[in-house]
Amino acid sequence: MSPLFPDLTGDAQAPDRPALRFGDRSLTYAELTAVTGALADRVKGGGRVAVWATPTLETAVAVVAALRAGVPAVPLNPKSGEKELGHILSDSAPSLVLAAPDDELPASVRELERVDVDVHDTGSGPAPDERKAAEEDAALVVYTSGTTGPPKGAVIPRRAVATTLDALADAWQWTADDVLVHALPLFHVHGLILGILGPLRRGGSVRHLGRFETAAVARELSAGATMLFGVPTMYHRLAEALPTDPDLAKALGRARLLVSGSAALPVHDHERIAAATGRRVIERYGMTETLMNTSVRADGEPRAGTVGVPLPGVELRLVEDDGTPLAAYDGESVGEIQVRGPNLFTEYLNRPDATAAAFTPDGWFRTGDMAVRDPDGYVRIVGRKATDLIKSGGYKIGAGEIENALLEHPGVREAAVTGAPDPDLGERVVAWIVPTDPQSPPPASELATHVATRLSPHKRPRTVHYLSSLPRNDMGKIMKRALKTDE
Structure with missing residues (x-):
């Protein structure tokens, strides 16, 4: 398939354009091409590789290098307990772990061969040819939260990463001119795939804050950043700070796009941010197994309390308890969301039983999320089937x-x-x-x-x-x- 990151093939149109910045450390596209190429050469040909996923430049380099090498990456949450880490490592069986040189790894991870990520090592040989990877090849194995048992490893193919990011580019009018700010963790879909891989696929830039601070958000949006990704907790803190921080209000007002996800943003916070900044937050809806399913479009109506319409290529339906599809888009009838499309994962690693149970006989993924759909197709999520x-x-x-x-x-x-x-x-x-x-x-x-x-x-x-x-x-x-x- 074509490369996930066209600007890392060595033929970038703007090699000196900033690609990644974490605090005062950064890499241009030319530097990122060289560094990830050298690391990809070290890990190519092996099995899965674990990545100690701290919010650092090294984590971003490690994941991109693995993808360029055609090797599946398994992001590890540094806050996971020993029991959970032990399960993930035994289940995914990585051949080695990629980590920053100064990372202290827990005992279970120390048993793996360790490769320190050197963001200055540009290597000398040619990087692996990413185009040799097939679209169904695994790109990542991302573990679910494990609320109903041990975490399951969702195998996410390269096809799903590419189609989701391209669908979001269509919905959000996302281009190489965009500069994204975020402070999300890098061991899940939102922070890693959308927040790091998304800008790199477009040829744009990422400024990761390390940790969320309202002053840092204001600084970056005032200094040329165009997009902000966050979760409701972050937007709530922004809303709380706005009444006494006119500079923050101006900075948020300059953003081209404010995107919230991972949970519903309360309507009250929507309204407070819009009143203070003139800019409305848009929401999208996805999950580990499906990446992104729906979004409010940049050129659509930013309707508070909804997650917009299905993304290009994604089919979505609501069904009754017995699996009968709901025919009415009336904004009232509640059904479970089921989706089908190229954005879906391929399987739960080593769990054919769970994989089979997750899909209907006709190939729709059962999300477990409950929603209503308005007459114009906008989706409003009302909770999880199991808990909400x-x-x-x-x-x-x-x-x-x-x-x-x-x-x-x-x-x-x-x-x-x-x-x-x-x-x-x-x-x-x-x-x-x-x-x-x-x-x-x-x-x-x-x-x-x-x-x-x-x-x-x-x-x-x-x-x-x-x-x-x-x-x-x-x-x-x-x-x-x-x-x-x-x-």
Whole structure:
């Protein structure tokens, strides 16, 4: 197939154009071509390689080098515990680990042959010919979060990486002139594939902040960056800082595109950012197994609370519990999202049973996400089938829309909604609230009325719990399985 990174073939139109920058360390396209070519020459011909995925220049170089060598990369989350790391390493069986020279690796990883990534080593021989790789060859093995058992390794082919990034280029009008800012981890789809490989496929630039700070975002957007990728937690912090930081508001207003993903961005934060900057955040929807499925388009309506329309090449349908496709796009009927297209993974590594269960007999991937679809095709996700679909009094209720309604109440800082068994309703709606003022939380009856008047009475919370914070993972997603009650 054609190279994933045309500008790293040695024939870049602008070899001195900045490619990657992490803090004060950077590489041009010419330098990145040489460095990744030298490293690719060292790892070519082997099996999978693990990458100790810190938010550093070395991680980006390691992954790109593996892809240029036609060798699948297995990103390792440095925050994973020994048990999880042990499972991933035994399951993926990498031949070696790529790491920055000063990285201290845990015991399970130290058992692998180690290759230190030298971002100054330009080598001397020719780089492997990336065009020899087939489109179905594995590019990455990315491990899922493992909420229902040990993490599963999703095998992502080169075809999926290329088609997803090209579909996003179409939706976002993404070009070589774009400069992306982000501070996301580099062991998952959002931060690594979209945030690093995306700009490099376009011939553009990445400025990684290392860690998220509102001042750093403002600095980079004021200094020529055109796009920002973030998760809802980051955009919430930006929204909180805007009232007292006019420079931040100006910087965000200069951005060509503000993109949020990995979880739903509350409508309240959408509106606060738009009011202060004149710029609306757009959302997209994807997952490890499918890469990206939908997005609000750069030339489309940035409608808060939606994840836009299917990307070019992606088929999407909503189905009933029995698998019957929903015929109506009425903005109300809830169904599970199923997708089909070239953006999908090929298999769960060493798990033919799980792979088979993930697909319908006619080849659609079961996402487990529940959504409604508006008449014009826009998709609104209302939650996960396993944790966010509440069946109460004969209704199917999505937790996400109730959470958004609760976040519109001035007394609510954070909100999560779950279901609990109920002898009368089947399940009742339970709200978990972090109040704006812990000393004076809004009464449960007031929150119930607030939701009932905005949505409908059957969606109001019947039980309210007050917390100091909500449990979240590294991506800012609320871990609802940690919200337990003895009721």
